[in-house]
Amino acid sequence: MVAEDNAFRELLDDYVVECLPLAERVADAFVELERLWRAGESGDELLAAARGTLHTVKGNSAMMGLAPMQELAHALEDLTLGRGEAVAALLVEGAGLLVEQVRNAGTGGDARLTAAFLARIPGLGPQTATEATSPERRRAERRAADGAGAMVRVDFRRLDTLLEVLGEGLIEHSAVVEAFRRVSRRMGATDELSDLDRSIVALEKTLKRLESVVMSVRLLPVSTVFGRFPRLLRDIARGQGKRVRLAVTGGETALDKAVLDRLGEPLLHLLSNAVVHGIEEPEERRRAGKPEDAVLELSAASHSGRVVIRLADDGRGLDEARILAKAEALGIEVRSTDAAQVRALIFLPGFSTADRVSQLAGRGVGLDVVAGSIHALGGTIEVDSRPGQGTTFTLDLPLTLAIVRSLIVEVDQERYAVPISLVAETVRAEPHAVHEINRQGVTLWRGDLIHVSDGGALLGTSPATSATRRFYIVISSGGKRRAVLVDRLVGHQDVVVKGLDPTLGRPEVVSGTTILGDGRIACILDAMRILDQRVPA
Amino acid sequence: MSGDALLRFADGLEREAAAAPAPMASGELHLVTFALGREEYGIPVGQVREVIRVGEITRVPQAPAHVRGVTNLRGRILPVVELRGRLGLEPAVPTARSRIVVVEVGGRVLGLLVDAVLQVTKVPLESVAPPPEEVLSADSDYLSGVARWNDRLIILLELDKALLLHE
Amino acid sequence: MSHSFLVVDDSKLHHQMYKLVFTRGSLAGSTVHHAMNGREGYTLLAAHPELTLVFLDLNMPEMNGLEVLTRRRAERLHPHVPIVLVTTEGTEEDETRGREAGAWDYLRKPFQPADVERLVARALAQAQERSA
Numbered sequence: 001m002v003a004e005d006n007a008f009r010e011l012l013d014d015y016v017v018e019c020l021p022l023a024e025r026v027a028d029a030f031v032e033l034e035r036l037w038r039a040g041e042s043g044d045e046l047l048a049a050a051r052g053t054l055h056t057v058k059g060n061s062a063m064m065g066l067a068p069m070q071e072l073a074h075a076l077e078d079l080t081l082g083r084g085e086a087v088a089a090l091l092v093e094g095a096g097l098l099v100e101q102v103r104n105a106g107t108g109g110d111a112r113l114t115a116a117f118l119a120r121i122p123g124l125g126p127q128t129a130t131e132a133t134s135p136e137r138r139r140a141e142r143r144a145a146d147g148a149g150a151m152v153r154v155d156f157r158r159l160d161t162l163l164e165v166l167g168e169g170l171i172e173h174s175a176v177v178e179a180f181r182r183v184s185r186r187m188g189a190t191d192e193l194s195d196l197d198r199s200i201v202a203l204e205k206t207l208k209r210l211e212s213v214v215m216s217v218r219l220l221p222v223s224t225v226f227g228r229f230p231r232l233l234r235d236i237a238r239g240q241g242k243r244v245r246l247a248v249t250g251g252e253t254a255l256d257k258a259v260l261d262r263l264g265e266p267l268l269h270l271l272s273n274a275v276v277h278g279i280e281e282p283e284e285r286r287r288a289g290k291p292e293d294a295v296l297e298l299s300a301a302s303h304s305g306r307v308v309i310r311l312a313d314d315g316r317g318l319d320e321a322r323i324l325a326k327a328e329a330l331g332i333e334v335r336s337t338d339a340a341q342v343r344a345l346i347f348l349p350g351f352s353t354a355d356r357v358s359q360l361a362g363r364g365v366g367l368d369v370v371a372g373s374i375h376a377l378g379g380t381i382e383v384d385s386r387p388g389q390g391t392t393f394t395l396d397l398p399l400t401l402a403i404v405r406s407l408i409v410e411v412d413q414e415r416y417a418v419p420i421s422l423v424a425e426t427v428r429a430e431p432h433a434v435h436e437i438n439r440q441g442v443t444l445w446r447g448d449l450i451h452v453s454d455g456g457a458l459l460g461t462s463p464a465t466s467a468t469r470r471f472y473i474v475i476s477s478g479g480k481r482r483a484v485l486v487d488r489l490v491g492h493q494d495v496v497v498k499g500l501d502p503t504l505g506r507p508e509v510v511s512g513t514t515i516l517g518d519g520r521i522a523c524i525l526d527a528m529r530i531l532d533q534r535v536p537a
Numbered sequence: 538m539s540g541d542a543l544l545r546f547a548d549g550l551e552r553e554a555a556a557a558p559a560p561m562a563s564g565e566l567h568l569v570t571f572a573l574g575r576e577e578y579g580i581p582v583g584q585v586r587e588v589i590r591v592g593e594i595t596r597v598p599q600a601p602a603h604v605r606g607v608t609n610l611r612g613r614i615l616p617v618v619e620l621r622g623r624l625g626l627e628p629a630v631p632t633a634r635s636r637i638v639v640v641e642v643g644g645r646v647l648g649l650l651v652d653a654v655l656q657v658t659k660v661p662l663e664s665v666a667p668p669p670e671e672v673l674s675a676d677s678d679y680l681s682g683v684a685r686w687n688d689r690l691i692i693l694l695e696l697d698k699a700l701l702l703h704e
Numbered sequence: 705m706s707h708s709f710l711v712v713d714d715s716k717l718h719h720q721m722y723k724l725v726f727t728r729g730s731l732a733g734s735t736v737h738h739a740m741n742g743r744e745g746y747t748l749l750a751a752h753p754e755l756t757l758v759f760l761d762l763n764m765p766e767m768n769g770l771e772v773l774t775r776r777r778a779e780r781l782h783p784h785v786p787i788v789l790v791t792t793e794g795t796e797e798d799e800t801r802g803r804e805a806g807a808w809d810y811l812r813k814p815f816q817p818a819d820v821e822r823l824v825a826r827a828l829a830q831a832q833e834r835s836a
Contacts, residue, residue, distance in 0.1 A: 007721075007724065007725075007816055007817045008720075008721050008724060010724075011717060011720050011721060011724070014716065014717050014720050015717055017716075018715060018716050018717045019717070052763065055763065055792060056714075056715060056763075058792065059715070059792035059813045059814075060715060060717050060718070062792070062813055062814035063717070063718070063721060063813055063814045063815070065814070167612075168612035172612075181706075197732070197733050198732065200733075201727055201732055201733055204727075205727060407747060407751060414595070414596065420744055420747060423747055424743070425743075425746070425747065426747050426750045426751065428750075428779075428781075458598075459598040460598045460599065461596075489750060489751040490751070491751050491752065492737065492747075492748055492751055498614050500597075501607075501614065501616045501645070501647070502645065503604060503616040503618065503645060503647050503700075504597050504600045504601075504604055504607070504616055505599065505600050505601045505604070507597060507598055507599035507600060508599060509598050509599060510597065510598055510599070513595075513597070513607055513614050515609055515612065515614070519593075519609055520593055520595065520609070521593075521595040521607050521608070521609055521614060522595065523595070523597055523598065
């Protein structure tokens with residue numbers, strides 16, 4: 001049971017939210033590992049990843065004082081050093097038990113089950129078991145009983161409004177904190193002020209909790225979008241005379257509805273693209289020694305505030321030679337022969353290497369449009385491929401559109417927010433670090449020469465000479481990098497994104513606006529577009 | 538009317554405008570007038586939501602030339618438009634008398650930066666004449682008329698055209 | 705007087721735990737910055753020279769704790785900000801390497817709020833000594 005005196009036991013729900021997917025991942029990995037070992041493969045990579053995940057579960061369980069999980073994770077970690085069928089079977093069974101224990105963390109876990117399992121591992125003695133009927137367990141049972149509550153349908157726009165109003169509340173709160181700081185500086189410590197301080201802290205906690213509740217209400221499982229794919233895929237495959245099976249995993253992964261709504265189209269396009277271009281005719285597959293039924297794997301998983309969606313086919317893979325030829329025909333200069341960079345060319349406008357224009361692929365929608373929609377969501381898209389073995393598209397998406405962690409920078413007295421997910425580094429600009437080649441700034445960063453733009457020139461303020469700026473930020477995504485010189489790093493903040501009013505036109509360098517803690521408005525830099533386009537400066 | 542009294546009065550405009558009878562029927566135009574340079578301009582009261590003091594205006598890079606920036610209106614991001622350029626005047630630094638007239642035009646809410654808000658007034662329809670042919674040009678269709686009344690000359694603006702909303 | 709802390713850890717749960725410690729008891733009212741990996745942590749460290757203390761997890765994706773320490777030493781980024789290296793059942797070797805890379809102290813999981821408070825108190829005392 002979670003000891004009553006554990007300082008963190010109120011975080012039990014957070015523990016389950018974080019550790020359950022981790023335990024499930026370990027369980028999946030061990031099932032796969034058993035298969036690999038049987039096939040005579042080492043599975044070392046998988047093993048190393050599982051060990052790391054177990055280590056995290058162990059640490060988290062230890063912090064919560066959840067001994068049954070901690071001991072179990074520890075034992076499994078040790079077990080991964082062994083080999084053989086018996087070990088594999090124990091790993092699979094133990095990971096399954098870990099999933100159950102973590103799921104039932106509300107009861108503190110069942111020490112007897114862990115002890116019984118540990119007793120079966122050679123070289124480990126039986127462990128002491130503890131009775132588990134705690135207040136937590138009773139509370140958890142009550143919660144489970146209450147769980148089947150009533151549902152209510154709400155217009156999503158009202159949730160948007162709710163979040164917006166809440167964001168304003170958070171901003172007001174930081175204004176109060178700011179005012180409080182000024183007052184306490186002037187008046188020194190008094191009892192009334194420390195009371196006020198406590199209330200302000202409590203209010204913040206409540207607001208933050210409210211925020212996470214609102215956010216969780218906005219989240220929907222990706223299966224709401226994936227759900228319609230199997231049928232659509234079957235129709236597309238039939239039309240193409242191909243045989244494809246769709247394997248979906250991670251459908252329960254949650255994503256902000258605003259992101260989900262804008263994900264269906266690009267995903268469907270990738271899906272049909274895979275069927276039309278990636279997967280071979282049954283006859284060709286037979287000749288290549290592949291099963292006639294192709295498999296299209298669609299998976300989703302969340303990872304530290306982001307959701308990764310993967311679409312993998314087992315088709316013919318990208319034809320790099322043909323991509324290069326096409327690039328040449330389009331007059332695109334290809335300087336690198338690096339396979340990854342060659343593959344990335346397919347996201348450029350005008351790229352479609354299909355010989356025959358099919359009904360689906362010929363609708364004038366290219367991968368550049370898909371990439372554009374993903375970028376517009378603040379996500380990235382990458383492609384990997386092996387000749388004859390298949391192509392994998394990986395989409396990395398923010399969990400939500402509404403709130404973005406941002407670095408706040410200052411350029412010529414103006415403040416801008418830059419999404420932290422795209423900031424590779426902030427670097428103090430040493431004098432003479434920026435060179436000029438063909439009137440373009442460049443600097444040496446991690447051994448490569450990268451393009452440096454002056455923030456003032458980019459944003460259209462009077463361009464102070466770059467030499468006076470003290471920092472540059474390196475923005476990076478999908479292999480593209482660019483540095484922007486700024487005057488100051490002001491701090492960072494989770495900003496509530498507000499869209500651009502149509503009256504403001506369509507600026508290329510900013511994607512939205514936000515209100516900072518002091519009530520001032522800052523524009524959000526469209527780092528994706530700055531990277532993508534050759535925005536001059 | 539003093540500035541503050543006018544602000545208070547303008548706050549109530551929206552309600553009043555909603556209750557006001559249609560101007561054509563009453564034979565009068567109900568206007569909010571403001572100063573830009575040396576001239577007095579008028580827009581229908583019904584389009585005005587409120588008048589606010591000029592707070593910090595944040596510039597938006599690459600915004601159209603007539604957009605001065607955005608300002609924080611009680612947590613809402615309000616675009617602020619500078620009419621001066623459109624009317625052939627140089628941009629000006631806001632003074633203590635400067636105000637932002639918050640208008641709703643074509644479904645959009647935005648602020649007009651003006652040198653001063655002058656009056657909320659009613660002018661008889663008979664006092665309104667089309668602008669003289671000689672001053673018109675190809676792009677001056679935002680001038681809907683001129684009211685001459687009580688020794689004053691009020692230039693009537695058609696906001697949706699003045700703000701280039703249809704471009 | 706309010707303090708400001710940076711927590712660099714890839715576990716959301718741990719961020720919640722630090723937050724509990726920093727918003728209650730003697731440290732109530734502190735500002736806490738959160739980074740989910742070493743790279744983000746380094747960016748935030750650069751942006752916040754006023755930090756009282758940094759808690760840096762050893763095992764993380766995208767720059768682990770040792771890499772962060774090594775780089776901050778090489779680039780002499782805010783050397784006055786003390787960094788605590790946090791390990792799970794850390795080995796002596798981990799801790800030695802951490803100290804060599806410039807860690808001010810280390811903290812082993814599982815820790816209790818009192819452990820964190822002790823480290824903060826020591827960091828403050830040291831800062832005062834230096835400025836005196």
